[in-house]
Amino acid sequence: MLALTATSARPHVALAEVPDPAPLPHEALVRVRAFSLNRGEVLGLPSRPEGSPTGWDLAGVIEREAADGTGPPTGARVVGLVAAGAWAELAAVPTDRLAVLPAELSDARAAALPTAGLTALRSLEVAGLVLGKRVLVTGATGGVGRFAVQLAYAAGARVTALARDVAASEELLRGLGAADVVDTVDDDFDLVIDAVGGETFARAIEHLLPRGLVVNLATGAPDEMVSFRAAGFDRAKGARIYTLNLPDELAAHASTSSDLARLCTLVAEGRLDPQVELEESWREAAAALDALLTRRIGGKAVLHVD
Numbered sequence: 373m374l375a376l377t378a379t380s381a382r383p384h385v386a387l388a389e390v391p392d393p394a395p396l397p398h399e400a401l402v403r404v405r406a407f408s409l410n411r412g413e414v415l416g417l418p419s420r421p422e423g424s425p426t427g428w429d430l431a432g433v434i435e436r437e438a439a440d441g442t443g444p445p446t447g448a449r450v451v452g453l454v455a456a457g458a459w460a461e462l463a464a465v466p467t468d469r470l471a472v473l474p475a476e477l478s479d480a481r482a483a484a485l486p487t488a489g490l491t492a493l494r495s496l497e498v499a500g501l502v503l504g505k506r507v508l509v510t511g512a513t514g515g516v517g518r519f520a521v522q523l524a525y526a527a528g529a530r531v532t533a534l535a536r537d538v539a540a541s542e543e544l545l546r547g548l549g550a551a552d553v554v555d556t557v558d559d560d561f562d563l564v565i566d567a568v569g570g571e572t573f574a575r576a577i578e579h580l581l582p583r584g585l586v587v588n589l590a591t592g593a594p595d596e597m598v599s600f601r602a603a604g605f606d607r608a609k610g611a612r613i614y615t616l617n618l619p620d621e622l623a624a625h626a627s628t629s630s631d632l633a634r635l636c637t638l639v640a641e642g643r644l645d646p647q648v649e650l651e652e653s654w655r656e657a658a659a660a661l662d663a664l665l666t667r668r669i670g671g672k673a674v675l676h677v678d
């Protein structure tokens with residue numbers, strides 16, 4: 373089969389002939405129709421072994437259902453995620469990481485959901501009920517951020533969106549449910565979903581209400597130091613920082629399939645927009661990766677396996 377594999381040379385992916393995946397008993401073989409790009413996996417490409425399969429999020433059709441009888445049947449349209457190997461004609465996907473697609477949900481919109489959507493959903497679930505609470509989403513114009521703004525709004529929070537360029541993104545973010553769009557953290561919040569890290573993470577820590585929570589998503593470089601005014605954190609009694617790593621979350625909770633299904637239903641009902649900003653053939657992967665890394669697109673980039 374053909375797959376996009378990692379290369380050390382730019383653009384760090386190449387379409388190559390590789391062996392078909394050999395699914396384990398609990399894995400279904402999925403014929404991939406579309407996959408989305410996530411900043412984290414794109415940034416990680418140069419450090420992957422030369423020629424290794426890559427890619428997390430996919431939508432497609434079950435080519436062969438799992439041998440252990442779990443999961444969707446052969447022929448079902450599905451969305452799912454894998455640790456590596458989604459950017460390929462075929463992928464072996466654990467059945468507990470798959471959900472059947474509603475008929476009205478396109479492959480492209482579905483493929484945009486898994487990593488970014490589940491990260492935003494888990495971040496809100498860590499916080500618990502946010503009805504009427506003050507939620508700040510940083511990196512709000514990005515893939516995770518746009519899901520977080522929409523889901524927090526849908527859950528009844530008063531959402532503040534932090535964006536680098538307020539003038540350019542205010543209309544978009546208000547349309548997704550943000551009550552306020554800011555470029556600095558001035559107010560205090562019950563929950564901060566931080567998809568930026570660094571200085572922004574530090575400011576978030578200083579701006580928590582009592583029993584507030586910062587969900588830390590965006591780790592900086594290994595040696596990056598972050599400093600914050602301790603008094604800001606100290607006066608927020610019971611405040612916490614929760615470091616969320618999606619693979620750990622997925623391993624710890626047996627709800628990935630149902631969570632994916634929830635996201636699909638929200639999209640199908642028109643209550644969540646996956647914000648697909650770029651759709652292309654996977655043969656144009658280099659240009660799509662570049663558009664994501666140089667921030668010419670926010671939201672999600674989806675490539676079709678055509």
Ligand SMILES: NC(=O)c1ccc[n+]([C@@H]2O[C@H](COP(=O)([O-])OP(=O)(O)OC[C@H]3O[C@@H](n4cnc5c(N)ncnc54)[C@H](OP(=O)(O)O)[C@@H]3O)[C@@H](O)[C@H]2O)c1
Nearest residue numbers: 411412491511513514515516517536567589590616617618
């Ligand atoms: N922990 C996990 O399990 C997990 C899961 C998914 C993602 N992540 C991480 O979460 C982060 C966001 O992921 P993503 O897929 O949403 O990436 P993305 O689509 O590239 O979005 C990043 C967002 O952050 C904004 N941003 C970057 N630097 C900023 C700054 N200094 N001030 C304000 N805004 C800034 C960008 O705005 P501009 O467009 O203006 O630059 C963009 O809106 C990444 O670091 C990713 O690795 C972690």
